[in-house]
Amino acid sequence: MLSKYKLNQLYFKDTQFANLMTRRIFNILLIANPYDAFMLEDDGRIDEKIFNEYTSLSLRYPPRFSQVSTEEEAFAQLESMPFDLVLCMPSTGDNDSFDIGRQIKEKYEHIPIVILTPFSHGITKRISNEDLSAFEYVFCWLGNTDLLVSIIKLIEDKMNLEHDVQEVGVQLILLVEDGVRFYSSILPNLYKFVLKQSQEFSTEALNAHQRTLRMRGRPKIVLARTYQEASEIYHKYQNNILGVITDVRFPKVERGEKDGLAGIKLCAEIRKDNPFIPLIIQSSESENSLYAAKYGASFIDKNSKKMDVDLRRIVSDNFGFGDFIFRNPETGEEIARVRNLKELQNILFAVPAESFLYHISRNHVSRWLYSRAMFPIAEFLRPITWNSLQDVDAHRKIIFEAIVKYRKMKNQGVVAVFKRDRFDRYSNFARIGDGSLGGKGRGLAFIDNMVKQYPEFDEFENASVAIPKTVVLCTDVFDEFMESNNLYQIGLSEVDDDTILRYFLKAKLPDRLVEDFFTFFDVVKSPIAIRSSSLLEDSHYQPFAGIYSTYMIPYLDDKYEMLRMLSDAIKGVYASVYFRDSKAYMQATSNVIDQEKMAVILQEVVGNQYGDHYYPSMSGVARSLNYYPIGDEKAEEGTVNLALGLGKYIVDGGMTLRFSPYHPHQVLQTSELDIALKETQTRFYALDLKNVGEEFSIDDGFNLLKLHVKEAENDGSLHYIASTYDPHDQVIRDGLYPGGRKVITFANILQHDVFPLARILQLVLKNSEQEMRRPVEIEFAASLSRDKDRAGTFYLLQIRPIVDSKEMLDEDLAQVPDASVVLRSDNSLGHGVMNDICDIVYVKTDNYSASNNQAIAWEIEKINQQFLADGKNYILVGPGRWGSSDSWLGIPVKWPHISAARVIVEAGLTNYRVDPSQGTHFFQNLTSFGVGYFTINAFINDGVYNQEFLNAQPAVEETKFLRHVRFEHPVVVKMDGKKKLGVVLLPKDDAR
CATH class of the missing domain: 3.30.470.20 (ATP-grasp fold, B domain)
Structure with a gap:
């Protein structure tokens, strides 16, 4: 019944909320005489009211109104800019907006036109005699700006209905009512309710942008004014209807006579087709409540003073809005209430079987999910009915697994805002703070999203691909920490690293983080890595790989002890921005240290x-x-x-x-x-x-x-x-x-x-x-x-x-004769041409011993500092593997100690042969700075190292282990990365 494949399908079909509600109303032309327009605005600006309405409901893009009062003005405006909606207010004066409306329709038939009439007996009478075929709707103005929002939303819903239903299965509420007076007051009430609800359910979103997008998935409201229209809408969209609200007396067809039982017939037709769809009958004739009982519908008395309240309550209880309430089917009393998906998942197995059965057999769970815009999971669960499965426990398991799948999918590839009540084992990536995620943070968010986009990652039998659970403390937390503890002065001073670290460890992180960290410990339950993610680190062209610290801390049951370790580690990463090596590195990359800001990644190890x-x-x-x-x-x-x-x-x-x-x-x-x-x-x-x-x-x-x-x-x-x-x-x-x-x-x-x-x-x-x-x-x-x-x-x-430097080499380096090179490597790393280097520093090979490697490293660091100070570069040649942490394998320099070298050469000696090393941060820095790396074992004819020539040159400086030679003209370096060939040519005046 429930194949793994089907659940996997569910996994990939995330809802693209951005594709919903794509057709909007941006510009509205209001045709009304100045007095009516003023009444409409109630001496306040319409734009402002609509804007306030929109923002209070978290809606974006409030429309703009342009007001005109004559036919000429109207046509002049229509020619000058595109309008999405025309509102006509008929007045008792000479200017007849019905005629203007009809003329506009002839010329601009694509623009919807709505009549907005002040409520008075005379006008109602007049409407009944008018030809209204040019108009979408007629509304009755009761002095409430809510109505304008409803008109705009009703027309937008109509424009987007078909597309959004096909795209993701958006739901709709069908309102059947022909009384202008009634639907003009019911619609604002319904819209306000639905928009408020969609604000509530948008909290399932993981960040603000997603929340705004999710609101587009809210249920639409469709107004039908005849039996025929209602029936067509029902049959076309029957799988996507949350519920139907119907009047009783309305025409069978447009401009037809009213049928006193049209609404009852509609309920009968729907019930024959679907025993569980929620129905609400509204009528001013109380005897119709008997019919309501017959068709399992709720009844609302239109004469009641609290009709609005009743409608909201019944829609909330029956159309899947609000909290999901598990009830006892016998007594109707509440057994349990869930507010969101996570709570539903936690309680699924605890709900008594008879209550569970009552809800699933009536499709309540999928209706609730639909109303909250969780389409993939609602869509998946809807066909799995009691009739198809007949097994309560299997049903619980399916719903549970579907929720888990859905939540994992929702969390993947999204940088969520960290919320204590929502971060759990299905959460992947969250951020605390509003600043930047830094280089590594962005990289992680990027990979997480990539894994979600390529279904192949999910197709390995015995392996899953993921990122570790991650929470990023954004750069604004760093700023706050530095400022509130006054740390810039010590950080930017010349004191040693230990002193800086001591100051940072004494400082205090913001208190509000404590509870967040506790939540993170509870979820991760494993050791935590605290990694740097600085603004400059991993920025595309200047990686700061390995410059800052990464601490790891064990997982302990004592959360206060763990909190202490975590805080120390975060402060340690912050402090490493100001350590000596970082400052040297900043100088080498011409960055300014006070532009560096640090985000910190907390990640399960x-x-x-x-x-x-x-x-x-x-x-x-x-x-x-x-x-x-x-x-x-x-x-x-x-x-x-x-x-x-x-x-x-x-x-x-x-x-x-x-x-x-x-x-x-x-x-x-x-x-x-x-x-x-x-x-x-x-x-x-x-x-x-x-x-x-x-x-x-x-x-x-x-x-x-x-x-x-x-x-x-x-x-x-x-x-x-x-x-x-x-x-x-x-x-x-x-x-x-x-x-x-x-x-x-x-x-x-x-x-x-x-x-x-x-x-x-x-x-x-x-x-x-x-x-x-x-x-x-x-x-x-x-x-x-x-x-x-x-x-x-x-x-x-x-x-x-x-x-990669893109400088392409069009010459074949293999053709360069040995006689014209100082160095040649048949195994080089790097690509491009350098023609501005005059210096070569090399380790003397006479009496060389690996036991001196540490001392050699110190000498090189000194010379490198001199080059940095002069803003010059050099070529560095020496035996063994550069940058190895094992000083027997090579000279143990760190990157900042050789950062001015543009070409680094590993030259093997007969008893000290080198295999090229690759894959360390050291190498990452080489390639990023376009530094060449040559491996030469000249004694076995693997490359050329013309040391006699170098020894014959006068030295600018000679130490116990090193010799530094400078030429008048530059030595040109050429590297072909694809063929792995590299040469350093003799300076012009020495070329033989």
Whole structure:
């Protein structure tokens, strides 16, 4: 009956409220003599009244009125601008607005014309003799601006009815009444009620923009004045009618005689067709109440003083408005009341079966959902009636699952405003504050929306794709924190990082956040990552990757202790804006620090708990451009670096597993035994759940543990991730076997597709690149289920553009002779031409030892500062892997310490051969700044490093480990990113 497929269909069909109510009335021409116009305005301005009416009902776009009093004026106005509606007020004077109206209709037949008559006996009589075929409606003016709103809305509803019903199944209320006097007072009453109700239900929306759009999904009101018209409307839209309100005495056909029982006949016809649709009979003849009882209709006496109140109450109770009330079918007493979807979901299984049955068999639930503009779920539930299912519990389950699906779908891809009573496990992304989300925040909101738009993400058997639960503290919270605690002075001063952090930790966050944070803890129930999301970070052309702090805190049952940790972490991220490295970085990128504002992302940490450790099964960085293609990989197929544990390991340049998502079976590192044993991950990062951050430190990794892979084996987290080395047979076997060293190969995932990682990454990279219209880099993590069911969730953590310099090279660099280059790399990263560099700084290779790498890093930092101060750039050459956190692998510089270098060269020595590293923040910064990265192993004829030439030049400066050479003419750098070739040409006067 209820296939998974059908529920999935429901998932994708979100309501495009923006496509509803597209035809509007913007300009109204009012034809009335000055006196009537004045009476109409009641010496106040109509525009202003309508504007106030509109704003009090949260309606947008109030129309503008233009008032004329003669035929000439009317035609002059109509020629000068387009009108959507003409209102004629017939007066007792010579100017006959009926005639004017008819003449306008002849010339402008598309414009609806409405007669608005002051209520008097004479005029009523006169109307009965007029030919009214040119006019849409005749209304009776009772001195109330509400009526104008109703006229406008009635005509807009009529214009949009057919389209909106077909588009999403918008509902309508059918009012059958031919008495001008009566419908002129009933309509304002009904509209006011419906608009107020739609304001209420729009609270299901997740932010202000959505709320305004949702109001477009409100039920429409349709007025029929004859039996024939009412019957046609009913049969055309019978599946979309919330209820019918009918008079008793009205004509069968237009301009026909009145039929004293027309309304009763209409009820009989409708009841034959639908036993449950709510009917209301209004009549000034009280004996008609007997008919009402016969057809299960409510009765309203038109002579009653409280007719308005009665009508509102009955519409509210029966047409699905207001709260949903579960009643006892025997006594009619209230059993439970729900105000919104979340409450309905919570109470579904607790409602007694007989009450539940009473409501579903009468379609009450779907009617309530329709009236609240929740079309996908109402549409889905309506055909599932008691007759089709005959099982109360199955019914509860279906409604429950449909609500869950619907709420997940509504929350996805939307930046909701954080509301304590609404944030729950189906919420995805919310913001606190009205400022900017910052770079990462925007990226996350963007990915969340992308996952929603592409149905393929939902089609993996054993994997779901999502973003972690996220709440963003917008930049205005940062401003408030900085100002209320007077922190700018200390932040912008020259004191050291520790002092800045101490000041920030002492400061106070706004009190109102406390309850919000508690709600977030209750929902997430897992460790929380506190990430920076600054305005400048990840802005398209100057990524600030890895410059600011990201803290993680464990989940504790003691929410006050957790609150303390969270507050400290947020202040720590705020403080990192003013740390020394950030300031150096700002200078390097010519940004002004006081333009930097920080949003903070609070996000559940992806992973599983193993004793006191917490970490994901894998985390990684994927890029849609691969400047290091190996074998039959193509540059545009992208590349992925994958590791066990937290992503900090990759960011710090640890040993990761690199593969192309289109060739997951070809992994270079696991292709040969000795490489696999030497070049795979041996350590990983996990969050230490015992460390509750008593001493918050400027090192954001103070509570992360760098563990040996053996620990993961003890945790039992290596299923499908590790292979086992068998020393006897000298082979590595995919999977876990007792004894033998465990090697992190992800073999079962990449080779045997236990979890569809490669396919998900292909989709993610393809769709993100398409949506961003440029190459992208993505950070992700995945947690596999602890059970052996191979299921898991793939989480997208961040997306940012890879900035590529578009300077195209039309020459073939392979043709440049070796004799004219200082450096040549056949494995370079970067693209473009630089012709303004005169300096080269290189690490001396005589007596080089890796044990001096830390000292070399300090010397380079000093020289780099000098270049920054002079506003110049240089080429940096040295052995090993730049920026490695392991000083035995290379010189452990951080990005700010070499930020003035435009080309960085890894030059291998005979005993110190380098494989190019890629995928760290270090590399993200290289590519964003268009920095070239050359790998040269000249001793095996892999490239050229003409060190004799450099040694022969006079040094501007020479230290224990470094030599700095400057030329009179620039050395020209050329890089071809697609072919991975790079050259640095000899300066002009030295070219031989």
